[in-house]
Amino acid sequence: MTTIAIVGLGVVGGSFAKAIKENQLTDYRVLAIDKDEATISKALEEGVIQRGETENQSILQEADIVIIALYPQAMRAFIKKHGSQFKAGAIVTDTAGVKGALIENMKDDIPKQVDFIFGHPMAGRESSGYAYATGTIFKGANYLITPIETNKSQNIETLIHLFKALGFKRVTVINPDKHDEMIGFTSQLCHAIAVALINSDDPHRDTVRFIGDSYRDLTRIAKINQSLWTELFMENKSALLDAMTNFEAQFTQIKNAIEKDNQKELEALFTESTARRIKLEDSDLKGK
């Protein structure tokens, strides 16, 4: 029996807890630390966790695996405060959406007695909180693990095994800077676009009468947790700015083609984007 502690039963941490139950991973005992007592009670009631504490009393001392599902800054503070309480030899992992700067900043705070393996589950919700947590958001999703020198490969394998059992389709081991470059593009740039799109509307227009699924889909993530995403943007400033610049170049190319009535170029850009999307769909479905 492996004991897993989840720190923070929000939409991500709560989904881990629920996914373990939903996937009937009976080899794991799930404990949780969450400052909100009502959340702990709810999770206990639902049989999603076996024990909970609003502040660590004994859970960290017992846990073989600790999943810290807090915002980056809160996670750092948690580690500083509770570092000495982790069990010797425990595997600790985080869920933060940025890695390079975070790892750099945290290096000296990582408790010596644990193996801290940084990770990033690429699944989330626009809404936050335990109520929105569900194991199904992990089905078919990507997981990124960004090891540091001290990580033991056997412990990385243990996490990969767990994440796949939770429904994740691809678990990729990658260095933190490459992670941030990719996430700046696939995640943060998308959020910047969605925010800019909906904010560029004239609020006096009755836009809802003129929308189709394109606008619905492209603005979904404009509903965004402002403190979390400000942290994420700031922690990944340089990679995000690069991705934004690349996007602007492509956007300008489309705009210029329209301005110059260059239909051939427009068609070429659409043909390219279509080929890329089809390739993405194929490899996404294949689970390459």
Add this chain to the structure above:
Amino acid sequence: MTTIAIVGLGVVGGSFAKAIKENQLTDYRVLAIDKDEATISKALEEGVIQRGETENQSILQEADIVIIALYPQAMRAFIKKHGSQFKAGAIVTDTAGVKGALIENMKDDIPKQVDFIFGHPMAGRESSGYAYATGTIFKGANYLITPIETNKSQNIETLIHLFKALGFKRVTVINPDKHDEMIGFTSQLCHAIAVALINSDDPHRDTVRFIGDSYRDLTRIAKINQSLWTELFMENKSALLDAMTNFEAQFTQIKNAIEKDNQKELEALFTESTARRIKLEDSDLKGK
């Protein structure tokens, strides 16, 4: 019994035919003109149409309502060629995604014996062809009608009644220029963004391992019919360029805030976008 002729059994025209069957609108008899004989046979087999012709023989002469689901340029050519064959007093409507320039260009070609009411169902698919047609794409969707001076209000009411029976939630009657302004924003700008986003990727990266639902959603419409959308962009050049410029201004504002580490401004932009998206969701669900 009202006879409806559908011209073009592609993803849009085919969805009209299928929606009539799926919604059991037994007051309507559905005939279809499509140049592809296999498509006609398929639709007959499925009981989706009652008769079909690859070139008009007698269908236009019988139809009380004609829905022309062709690309804008093909639609104009069809009207020019077959104008005299429409039944006197018939209601004819199109499904083109642009209106202002199209109506201006077609004014002299509209057959005198019919009431041509321009319309735009805001529902589509990334894939084209009858095989992808389904009545369910109309459920909850918006319909825009852009009347011209000669349209009879009774005929507009007839179409509104039909469209609502097919599952459309809101049918809005609006002038063509306002239509194009709104569509330049809600539809064409979104397509330009999706194309620019996926084309800004470095094709040598294994991007599929780093994507979440944000990237999946924002690039869905990057799979785009290049000839149709080049037509649509060109026909709505000025409104689309305005929408693109407004978007760029918002995007630049986010970029500047990141560059200047202006966290307060970022949070304010995210708070604004969140409020707008919540408002949109509320009114979309309410069916305002």
